Amino acid sequence: xxxxxxxVGSELLLGQITNTNARFISEKLASIGINVFYHTxxxxxxxxxxxxxxxxxxxxxxxxxxxxxxxxxDDLTKESIAEVLGVKLVFExxxxxSIENYFKKRNRxxxxxxxxxxxxxxxxxxxxxxxxxxxxxxxxxxxxxYCLLPGPPSxxxxxxxxxGINALLKRLTSTEIIQSRVLRFFGIGEAQLEHDLIxxxxxxxxxxxxxxxxxxxxxIRLTAKSSSLELAEELINETEKEILNRVGQYFYGYGDTxxxxxxxxxxxxxxLTLAAAESLTGGLFQEEVTSxxxxxxxxxxxxxxxxADVKEKVLGVKKETIDQYGVVSxxxxxxxxxxxxxxxxADIGVSFTGVAGPASLEGKEPGTVYVGIAMKGKxxxxxxLQLFGNRETIRIRSIKNAAWRVIGLLNDVD
Amino acid sequence: xxxxxxxVGSELLLGQITNTNARFISEKLASIGINVFYHTxxxxxxxxxxxxxxxxxxxxxxxxxxxxxxxxxDDLTKESIAEVLGVKLVFExxxxxSIENYFKKRNRxxxxxxxxxxxxxxxxxxxxxxxxxxxxxxxxxxxxxYCLLPGPPSxxxxxxxxxGINALLKRLTSTEIIQSRVLRFFGIGEAQLEHDLIxxxxxxxxxxxxxxxxxxxxxIRLTAKSSSLELAEELINETEKEILNRVGQYFYGYGDTxxxxxxxxxxxxxxLTLAAAESLTGGLFQEEVTSxxxxxxxxxxxxxxxxADVKEKVLGVKKETIDQYGVVSxxxxxxxxxxxxxxxxADIGVSFTGVAGPASLEGKEPGTVYVGIAMKGKxxxxxxLQLFGNRETIRIRSIKNAAWRVIGLLNDVD
Numbered sequence: 001x002x003x004x005x006x007x008v009g010s011e012l013l014l015g016q017i018t019n020t021n022a023r024f025i026s027e028k029l030a031s032i033g034i035n036v037f038y039h040t041x042x043x044x045x046x047x048x049x050x051x052x053x054x055x056x057x058x059x060x061x062x063x064x065x066x067x068x069x070x071x072x073x074d075d076l077t078k079e080s081i082a083e084v085l086g087v088k089l090v091f092e093x094x095x096x097x098s099i100e101n102y103f104k105k106r107n108r109x110x111x112x113x114x115x116x117x118x119x120x121x122x123x124x125x126x127x128x129x130x131x132x133x134x135x136x137x138x139x140x141x142x143x144x145x146y147c148l149l150p151g152p153p154s155x156x157x158x159x160x161x162x163x164g165i166n167a168l169l170k171r172l173t174s175t176e177i178i179q180s181r182v183l184r185f186f187g188i189g190e191a192q193l194e195h196d197l198i199x200x201x202x203x204x205x206x207x208x209x210x211x212x213x214x215x216x217x218x219x220i221r222l223t224a225k226s227s228s229l230e231l232a233e234e235l236i237n238e239t240e241k242e243i244l245n246r247v248g249q250y251f252y253g254y255g256d257t258x259x260x261x262x263x264x265x266x267x268x269x270x271x272l273t274l275a276a277a278e279s280l281t282g283g284l285f286q287e288e289v290t291s292x293x294x295x296x297x298x299x300x301x302x303x304x305x306x307x308a309d310v311k312e313k314v315l316g317v318k319k320e321t322i323d324q325y326g327v328v329s330x331x332x333x334x335x336x337x338x339x340x341x342x343x344x345x346a347d348i349g350v351s352f353t354g355v356a357g358p359a360s361l362e363g364k365e366p367g368t369v370y371v372g373i374a375m376k377g378k379x380x381x382x383x384x385l386q387l388f389g390n391r392e393t394i395r396i397r398s399i400k401n402a403a404w405r406v407i408g409l410l411n412d413v414d
Numbered sequence: 415x416x417x418x419x420x421x422v423g424s425e426l427l428l429g430q431i432t433n434t435n436a437r438f439i440s441e442k443l444a445s446i447g448i449n450v451f452y453h454t455x456x457x458x459x460x461x462x463x464x465x466x467x468x469x470x471x472x473x474x475x476x477x478x479x480x481x482x483x484x485x486x487x488d489d490l491t492k493e494s495i496a497e498v499l500g501v502k503l504v505f506e507x508x509x510x511x512s513i514e515n516y517f518k519k520r521n522r523x524x525x526x527x528x529x530x531x532x533x534x535x536x537x538x539x540x541x542x543x544x545x546x547x548x549x550x551x552x553x554x555x556x557x558x559x560y561c562l563l564p565g566p567p568s569x570x571x572x573x574x575x576x577x578g579i580n581a582l583l584k585r586l587t588s589t590e591i592i593q594s595r596v597l598r599f600f601g602i603g604e605a606q607l608e609h610d611l612i613x614x615x616x617x618x619x620x621x622x623x624x625x626x627x628x629x630x631x632x633x634i635r636l637t638a639k640s641s642s643l644e645l646a647e648e649l650i651n652e653t654e655k656e657i658l659n660r661v662g663q664y665f666y667g668y669g670d671t672x673x674x675x676x677x678x679x680x681x682x683x684x685x686l687t688l689a690a691a692e693s694l695t696g697g698l699f700q701e702e703v704t705s706x707x708x709x710x711x712x713x714x715x716x717x718x719x720x721x722a723d724v725k726e727k728v729l730g731v732k733k734e735t736i737d738q739y740g741v742v743s744x745x746x747x748x749x750x751x752x753x754x755x756x757x758x759x760a761d762i763g764v765s766f767t768g769v770a771g772p773a774s775l776e777g778k779e780p781g782t783v784y785v786g787i788a789m790k791g792k793x794x795x796x797x798x799l800q801l802f803g804n805r806e807t808i809r810i811r812s813i814k815n816a817a818w819r820v821i822g823l824l825n826d827v828d
Contacts, residue, residue, distance in 0.1 A: 013450040015441025016626055018434055022455070027429025036427040037462055039455035041436070048451055055469060182430075191485040195525040201487070211486060212425050214566055221430070276718075282704025283697030286718045290696025293772055293805060301724035303717050304690075304700045310715035310758055314728075344724055358707055386519065389545045391707055393568055 001172060002035045004060035006052055008068040008077050009151060010043035021066040021149070021156055028165060033178035033225070034062065044074040046083075053084045057144060062168070067151030069134035071113045077148060082121055085141055089119040092126055095135045102133060121146070127163040131155045138167045145171055179232035180207075180223040183240065186259060186404050188250040190218045196246050200239070207236050209243075216397045217259075218250075252407065259403035260288045266410040267298040267348075274406070275344035276302035277315055277336040279327065279353040280369060285399040300346045305336070315339045326362040328354055330370055330382045337372030338380055348409075349374040350402050356391045367394050371402045373409060381405070415586060416449045418474035420466055422482035422491050423565060424457035435480040435563070435570055442579060447592030447639075448476065458488040460497075467498045471558060476582070481565030483548035485527045491562060496535055499555055503533040506540055509549045516547060535560070541577040545569045552581045559585055593646035594621075594637040597654065600673060600818050602664040604632045610660050614653070621650050623657075630811045631673075632664075666821065673817035674702045680824040681712040681762075688820075689758035690716035691729055691750040693741065693767040694783065699813040714760045719750070729753045740776040742768055744784055744796045751786030752794055762823075763788040764816050770805045781808050785816045787823060795819070 005022045012019055022039045029036055037060065042052045049068075056063045068077030082089050096118035103110035117134040120126060127136030127147075132155040138147045147164060149156045185193060190213035194201060197220075201209050207224035222239055226232035244251055253262045267274055276285050283304045289295055303314050308327050311317040317335045325331040333353050341349025350373055357366025367387040374380040385401055387394045419436045426433055436453045443450055451474065456466045463482075470477045482491030496503050510532035517524035531548040534540060541550030541561075546569040552561045561578060563570045599607065604627035608615065611634075615623050621638035636653055640646035658665055667676045681688055690699050697718045703709055717728050722741050725731040731749045739745040747767050755763025764787055771780025781801040788794040799815055801808045 012437075013440055013453065014444050015437045015439070015450075016624075018432055018437040019453070020432055023426070023429045023432040025429070026427055030428050036429075037457065037459075038466070039427065039433070039453070041453035043451065045451075051473075052452070059465075180428075189522070191525045191528045192522070194486050194527065210424065210488070212430070213484065215568070221425075221428070278697075280704075281701075283692075283700035283716075283718065284704075286697035286720075287695075287701040290698075290718070290720060290770075291806065291809070293770075296721055299720055301718045301720040301728065302697075303728070304697065304704070304715045306700075306704060306713055306715040307710055313759060314715065314717070314757055343728055345727060356704075356707075388516070389568065390572065392705065393545060395705070 001061045002037050003029055003062040003064060004038045004040065004056040005036060005064045005066070006049075006056060007039070007041045007066045007151075008044065008049060009041075010045075010074070012041045013043045020153055021151070024153065024157055025064055025066070025149075025160060028160060029168075030178065030180070032165065032169060032172065033176050034168070034172070044068065044076060046076050046080050049076060049080045050084050053081060061143070062145045062147065064147045064149065066149045066156055069117065069136070069148060069150045071111075071117050071133075073113075075116070078119060078121060081146060081148070085121070085139075085146070087139070087141070088122040090122050091115075092118050092120045092135060095120070095126065095133075099133050121148075124148075125167060127159050127167065129155055129159055130162075131158055136160075136164065138164070140171070176225050177227065177229055177232050178223065178225050179229060179236060180221055181236050181240065182255050183220045183222070183243065183251060184253045184255075184257065185218045185220070185247065185250040186216070186252050186400065188218060188247060189213070193218050193220075193247060193250075197243060200242060207239050209239065216393075216400055252404070258288075259400045259407070261292060263403040263406045264289070264292060264295060264298060266407050270410050272347040272410070273298050273300050274348050274350065275300050275340045275346035277340035277349065277351040278302065278304050279306060279311070279336070279351075280356040281352040281395050281398050282306060282356075284395050285350065285352065285402060288399060300344045302340055302344060311336065315343065326364075328362050328364045328368060328370065330384065333370035333372035333382045334374075334380050337374035337382075341374045341376070347376055348406065350406065352398055352402065354385070354394075354398065356394050358391065366391075369394065369398045369401075371398065371405060373402070373405055375409065381409075415475045416451050417443055417476040417478060418452045418454065418470040419450060419478045419480070420454045420456065420463075420470060421480045421565075422456055422458065422463060424459075424488070426455045427457045434567055435565070438567065438571055439478055439480070439563075439574060442574060443582075445592075445594055446579065446583060446586070448582065448586070458482065458490060460490050460494050463490060463494045464498050467495060471498075475557070476559045476561065476585075478561045478563065480563045480570055483531065483550070483562060483564045485525075485531050485547075487527075489530070492533060492535060495560060495562070499535070499553075499560070501553070501555070502536040504536045505529075506532050506534045506549060509534070509540070509547075513547050535562075538562075539581060541573050541581065543569055543573055544576075545572055550574075550578065552578070554585070591641065591643050591646050592637065592639055593643060593650060594635055595650050595654065596669050597634045597636070597657065597665060598667045598669075598671065599632045599634070599661065599664040600630070600666050600814065602632060602661060603627070607632050607634075607661060607664075611657060614656060621653050623653065630807075630814055666818070672702075673814045673821070674699075675706060677817040677820045678703070678706060678709060678712060680821050684824050686761040686824070687712050687714050688762050688764065689714050689754045689760035691754035691763065691765040692716065692718050693720060693725070693750070693765075694770040695766040695809050695812050696720060698809050699764065699766065699816060702813060714758045716754055716758060725750065729757065742776050742778045742782060742784065744798065747784035747786035747796045748788075748794050751788035751796075755788045755790070761790050762820065764820065766812055766816065768799070768808075768812065770808050772805065780805075783808065783812045783815075785812065785819060787816070787819055789823065795823075
């Protein structure tokens with residue numbers, strides 16, 4: 001069974017909102033082994049919507065619609081599908097009743113157009129809406145399945161999770177299980193990774209091997225099909241083992257973890273605490289750390305020393321160091337890391353100093369970044385990074401790099 | 415001219431990532447008066463991509479592609495378009511050169527597949543990629559325009575903004591000018607704003623008035639059509655004046671400005687400097703501040719005092735204050751704001767202490783936040799916020815609130 005998702009709404013085409021529904025539905029469908037071949041977005045326009053339905057019918061077995069089930073004149077999804085399929089719209093008594101109740105409870109008058117929300121395609125199975133008024137529905141006709149969901153994610157997501165998935169599972173004839181796993185890598189480019197794995201990728205059938213690059217990282221998604229979960233897992237394990245044999249030194253975690261989270265896991269495991277001194281990153285490292293709940297176990301705090309005098313005043317970086325070497329220097333990064341560790345009373349101090357751009361600083365190009373890592377009883381390490389990209393990219397890659405180096409350090413200690 | 419956006423990438427169909435590129439491109443196209451009728455997403459599959467291209471050609475004048483320009487075998491966009499159009503792919507010397515340089519600078523070997531990124535459609539105009547390797551391009555053929563952009567938003571967004579829009583503007587033949595302006599509000603809900611402006615919204619024709627809420631802010635987009643820029647601006651000015659007469663006290667800026675940027679504008683104008691002490695926000699405020707280039711004029715730095723002992727040790731908050739009132743208290747916020755101002759040597763100190771959640775702290779619910787603002791020669795002000803939402807929402811609203819209060823303070827001083 002292969003699917004197409006049609007999101008209906010002019011606000012999507014105007015760029016006012018992002019099509020998060022298609023992502024949500026796609027992820028759910030992948031988890032039950034339904035392939036999605038296309039997403040389509042079309043505005044609140046009956047003619048263009050009907051054309052999109054006909055195109056989808058020509059290339060998909062299952063068509064899932066989101067949006068256009070509301071009370072206003074703009075809401076045309078049911079009406080357009082009814083017309084294309086030659087199916088009537090009929091009132092669903094329970095939905096009508098619950099819409100009337102909604103207004104009664106709130107002591108608000110019910111305008112006539114609200115009733116429209118209780119119309120369903122004749123013969124459709126209703127998907128109850130526990131978070132809004134318009135019910136969803138699912139209809140089989142001429143070997144195609146049509147599933148209609150409301151637009152607001154707060155209604156669509158629980159409806160699809162609680163009722164939609166089960167309704168679809170009943171229609172699946174295949175006994176095939178799909179299982180996938182994402183491996184995350186840092187410090188290797190996408191092209192290099194593919195080069196190192198090219199024979200595996202070329203032979204790939206089950207599991208499939210899909211590399212993806214973004215934000216200075218590369219991920220590999222392994223997807224296996226099998227008759228049982230155990231068998232699928234086994235297929236994935238074998239391929240993962242072969243991949244890690246070749247590029248394991250760049251691997252840092254699974255699924256939607258991040259370098260910062262993995263760093264935290266290592267720190268917690270090692271029972272060590274962290275402090276940070278940030279110049280060009282301006283608090284980004286600490287912000288990412290504290291966006292994780294429960295970090296107080298291993299994160300103490302730190303400083304943002306954006307101006308040179310704050311480096312001296314708050315962090316005690318020596319005036320001579322700055323005068324002699326500048327703030328964008330190995331020496332400054334070293335003192336920052338060591339001093340913030342001392343000041344905050346943490347086991348490890350991380351520092352960032354460099355040029356985020358767009359302007360140069362002290363004659364150094366944007367992307368010149370020093371990352372310092374000081375640890376009690378160990379020699380302080382300072383790394384020079386040469387990063388490319390805009391201000392945001394340079395800052396993000398700097399903090400990822402630091403997390404990667406802290407993980408490396410704890411790996412060595414371990 | 416009407417457009418279709420085709421995003422290419424199996425990761426979109428698997429629900430691994432959201433199609434934010436389509437939203438971004440759509441918004442930009444709307445701003446220059448190009449209608450978008452469809453978005454399509456298709457996987458890394460040459461046959462299905464070619465079919466999608468043919469469908470798009472049948473219904474759009476302009477087709478914008480995102481993704482599939484990278485070095486791997488999965489990247490098929492250029493190749494598929496070349497085939498459908500019967501156009502050759504040729505090496506673009508400058509792009510090839512810059513790819514080779516990229517690897518040289520990093521002292522990393524360049525694998526052969528990287529060269530593929532320098533291929534362009536024969537006759538296409540190149541859109542330079544300042545943040546990655548694969549150039550974009552734009553090609554006119556048989557009365558259709560094809561625009562190819564890279565997938566990563568960090569590359570696509572600056573490329574489209576800096577080069578793509580201009581290349582499209584040159585191709586627009588319409589004499590109708592569309593002009594729009596976004597007004598930004600803080601401290602008022604969408605429902606209240608709509609209530610205060612309902613008669614204007616109901617009568618709206620030219621300009622149209624479109625309110626939109628998100629992230630604790632409300633924006634209003636005014637869009638006017640006219641035969642000249644001056645006339646369109648005039649229509650917008652009149653409506654803006656009427657709107658600001660009613661809800662002007664909540665207005666803070668135009669377009670894609672932010673509260674943090676506006677705060678910076680006010681500080682720079684007033685020739686004052688800022689420091690920050692962050693507890694629950696963990697560096698988010700300083701990170702947002704330093705993501706703007708050139709902030710060293712008004713931002714000095716600050717501290718992230720995530721653990722209580724760092725508040726005492728680094729910031730000198732009195733032990734008695736914490737023992738008696740707790741860290742989530744007006745008293746603690748006051749000392750944090752005053753002490754960070756002193757420590758860093760800035761004119762204004764801002765502090766954040768509170769509960770980001772999900773757990774409560776000191777018996778206080780998530781969303782309980784104190785924001786302190788200390789200014790030389792003025793009484794320190796501490797505000798208690800009661801915010802709703804998850805950890806991220808609470809942190810974001812806290813820093814917006816602080817920026818709003820600093821703006822208010824400087825407005826008063828002014």
